[in-house]
Amino acid sequence: xxxxxxxxxxxxxxxxxxxxxxxxxxxxxxxxxxxxxxxxxxxxxxxxxxxxxxxxxxxxxxxxxxxxxxxxxxxxxxxxxxxxxxxxxxxxxxxxxxxxxxxxxxxxxxxxxxxxxxxxxxxxxxxxxxxxxxxxxxxxxxxxxxxxxxxxxxxxxxxxxxxxxxxxxxxxxxxxxxxxxxxxxxxxxxxxxxxxxxxxxxxxxxxxxxxxxxxxxxxxxxxxxxxxxxxxxxxxxxxxxxxxxxxxxxxxxxxxxxxxxxxxxxxxxxxxxxxxxxxxxxxxxxxxxxxxxxxxxxxxxxxxxxxxxxxxxxxxxxxxxxxxxxxxxxxxxxxxxxxxxxxxxxxxxxxxxxxxxxxxxxxxxxxxxxxxxxxxxxxxxxxxxxxxxxxxxxxxxxxxxxxxxxxxxxxxxxxxx
Ligand SMILES: Cc1ncc(COP(=O)(O)O)c(C=O)c1O
Numbered sequence: 001x002x003x004x005x006x007x008x009x010x011x012x013x014x015x016x017x018x019x020x021x022x023x024x025x026x027x028x029x030x031x032x033x034x035x036x037x038x039x040x041x042x043x044x045x046x047x048x049x050x051x052x053x054x055x056x057x058x059x060x061x062x063x064x065x066x067x068x069x070x071x072x073x074x075x076x077x078x079x080x081x082x083x084x085x086x087x088x089x090x091x092x093x094x095x096x097x098x099x100x101x102x103x104x105x106x107x108x109x110x111x112x113x114x115x116x117x118x119x120x121x122x123x124x125x126x127x128x129x130x131x132x133x134x135x136x137x138x139x140x141x142x143x144x145x146x147x148x149x150x151x152x153x154x155x156x157x158x159x160x161x162x163x164x165x166x167x168x169x170x171x172x173x174x175x176x177x178x179x180x181x182x183x184x185x186x187x188x189x190x191x192x193x194x195x196x197x198x199x200x201x202x203x204x205x206x207x208x209x210x211x212x213x214x215x216x217x218x219x220x221x222x223x224x225x226x227x228x229x230x231x232x233x234x235x236x237x238x239x240x241x242x243x244x245x246x247x248x249x250x251x252x253x254x255x256x257x258x259x260x261x262x263x264x265x266x267x268x269x270x271x272x273x274x275x276x277x278x279x280x281x282x283x284x285x286x287x288x289x290x291x292x293x294x295x296x297x298x299x300x301x302x303x304x305x306x307x308x309x310x311x312x313x314x315x316x317x318x319x320x321x322x323x324x325x326x327x328x329x330x331x332x333x334x335x336x337x338x339x340x341x342x343x344x345x346x347x348x349x350x351x352x353x354x355x356x357x358x359x360x361x362x363x364x365x366x367x368x369x370x371x372x373x374x375x376x377x378x379x380x381x382x383x384x385x386x387x388x389x390x391x392x393x394x395x396x397x398x399x400x401x402x403x404x405x406x407x408x409x410x411x412x413x414x415x416x417x
Contacts, residue, residue: 104138
C-alpha cells in the first residue's frame with residue numbers, strides 16, 4: 001500500500017489508482033503505456049493541456065534566477081507584474097491583489113478581509129456570511145462553513161457554525177420572471193432581517209462547480225450585487241472554478257457586467273502548473289485596512305504567497321490566452337457540446353447543461369453511473385463523475401478529434417452500456 005493519503009478516498013476499498021508517467025497536450029500517459037484523454041483538465045486547472053513549451057520555458061527562465069523568496073519585506077518583478085496584469089483584466093475597481101497558495105486559502109483570506117473590513121470601521125457585529133445553497137468554496141474550516149455541499153462536510157456537521165444559505169433561481173441561465181424574482185426576494189428577506197450581522201455574500205458566479213455544475217442567471221448576480229450595496233454587505237465572487245474562460249467569458253462576473261468587492265481566483269490562474277491563488281479587493285476594502293498601527297492591517301501571510309515560479313507561469317498563461325484567442329476556442333467547444341447534446345435524451349438523464357467549456361449530464365440516480373470510471377478508462381478517457389453528475393471540462397486546446405471521443409464516450413455509456 002502506498003504511503004500517500006489520497007484526496008476524497010476510502011483507502012479500505014483499495015480502489016485502483018492509475019500511475020501517470022507523462023502528460024502532453026490533452027493526453028495522460030500511464031506507466032503501462034495506455035494513453036487517456038483528460039476530460040477534466042486536472043480539476044479544471046490545465047486549460048492549455050500539459051507540457052506546454054512556452055509555459056515550461058517561462059518557469060525555467062524564472063527558475064534560473066530564483067525559485068522562491070518570501071514576500072514579507074521583499075518583493076520581486078514577477079509578483080508585481082502579475083498583480084498589475086490581474087488588476088488590468090479583472091472587473092473595474094479591483095485594484096489590490098493578495099496572493100496565496102490554494103483556492104481554499106484564498107477564500108479564507110476573502111472571508112477574513114470581509115470581517116475585518118467591518119471591524120476596522122468599528123462594527124464588530126457583522127461577522128456572518130450568506131452563501132448559495134449547494135455551494136462549494138473549498139475544504140478548509142471556514143470554507144466548509146460557508147459551503148453547502150454535504151459530500152465534503154457531513155463528517156464535520158457537528159462542529160460547523162453555519163451561516164445563511166439562499167437559493168439560486170430555478171430556470172438556469174434564462175429563468176422566467178417569477179423564478180428570478182422568487183430567488184431575489186428570498187435573498188432580500190435574509191438581508192432585510194439580518195444585514196446587521198452579515199459581513200458578506202459569497203457566490204460562485206453563474207456556475208456552481210463541485211455542487212453539480214448548476215447554472216443560474218447573470219441577472220440574479222446583477223440583482224444580488226445591488227442588494228448587497230443597498231444593505232451594506234460586501235459582495236464576494238469566488239471565481240476559482242469559473243475564472244479564465246471556463247464559462248465563455250474571461251470571468252463569470254463579466255456575463256453580468258458586475259464588479260464584486262472581493263474576487264477570488266485559483267486553478268487556471270497558473271494553468272495547472274503550480275498551486276496558487278489570488279484574492280483581489282476594491283480600494284474601498286483595501287483602504288479600510290490602512291492605519292497608524294498593525295491593528296488595522298491584514299495579519300495574514302502564507303509562506304509561499306506570490307511564488308515567483310507561479311507568477312511567471314501565470315503571466316505567460318494569460319499572454320497565451322489572449323494571443324491565441326482562447327475565448328474563441330471556448331465558444332467553439334460550447335457550440336460542439338450544444339450541438340451534440342441538445343437532442344440527446346435517455347430515461348436515466350434528468351438534464352444536460354452546457355456552458356463555455358463545460359458539459360454536465362445530471363442523472364436521475366448516481367447508481368446509473370456505477371462502473372463509469374472503468375468504462376471511461378477502457379474508452380481511453382479520463383472522466384470522473386461527482387455523485388450523480390457526469391461532466392467534462394477539457395483543456396481549451398483540446399483537438400476536435402479528442403473532443404468528439406469524449407462526447408461519444410459520454411453518449412455511448414447511456415445508449416450502449
Ligand atoms: C469555487 C471553488 N472555490 C474554492 C475551491 C478550493 O480550491 P482549492 O482546491 O485550490 O483549495 C474550489 C475547488 O474546487 C472551487 O471550485
